[in-house]
Amino acid sequence: MKKIIFVFALAAFLVLAANAPADDGLGTLAGTVMNAQGKLVSDASVTIQSADGKSPHATRTNAQGRFFFPELPHGLYDVRAYHNGMKSEWKHNVNVETGKQIEVSLKLTTKEGE
Numbered sequence: 001m002k003k004i005i006f007v008f009a010l011a012a013f014l015v016l017a018a019n020a021p022a023d024d025g026l027g028t029l030a031g032t033v034m035n036a037q038g039k040l041v042s043d044a045s046v047t048i049q050s051a052d053g054k055s056p057h058a059t060r061t062n063a064q065g066r067f068f069f070p071e072l073p074h075g076l077y078d079v080r081a082y083h084n085g086m087k088s089e090w091k092h093n094v095n096v097e098t099g100k101q102i103e104v105s106l107k108l109t110t111k112e113g114e
Contacts, residue, residue, distance in 0.1 A: 027096040029069040031104035033061050033081040033088070040065025041108065044083035051076035051093050074098045081106040 033044040046067045049056040061067045061081075074096055081088040086108040096102050 025074055025098050026071045027074055027098055028101040029072055029077060029079065029094060029096050029104065030101050031067060031079075031106060032065050033067065033083065033106045033108065034065065035083075035086070035108050038107075041081075041083050044081045044108070046079065046081045046106070048072075048077045048079045051078055053078075072096045079104055079106065081108060082112065083108055085112050086110065087112050 029048060031046075033041045033046065035041050040061075042061055042063045042065055044061045044065070044067075045058060046061065046069075047056060047058045048069055057069060059067050059069060067081075076093045076095055078090050078092050079094055080090045087110050088106040088108050089110070091104050091106065094102060094104055
């Protein structure tokens with residue numbers, strides 16, 4: 001029951017965020033994480049940082065393999081995913097734009113430590 005309420009609350013938040021005025025200088029970075037076979041990965045860790053390597057943030061993918069970093073100041077970001085000893089390549093210079101949701105797809109292909 002709690003999961004259903006959480007999903008509805010998240011959906012309501014996303015609808016409200018999508019319809020919010022775009023004058024606050026903020027955007028959203030969202031996307032999916034897939035394994036090497038192309039299947040969506042739940043509970044993966046996703047890390048972002050500004051393109052200059054500062055201000056790291058982290059979140060986890062939901063049951064559908066999706067992640068969201070809402071209310072980011074517009075600018076360039078690098079993003080990477082980790083799960084069960086695997087990691088994706090860095091996506092560099094992802095441009096988060098004011099009032100928009102930017103989508104990225106990350107694929108876990110490399111063992112951590114390599």
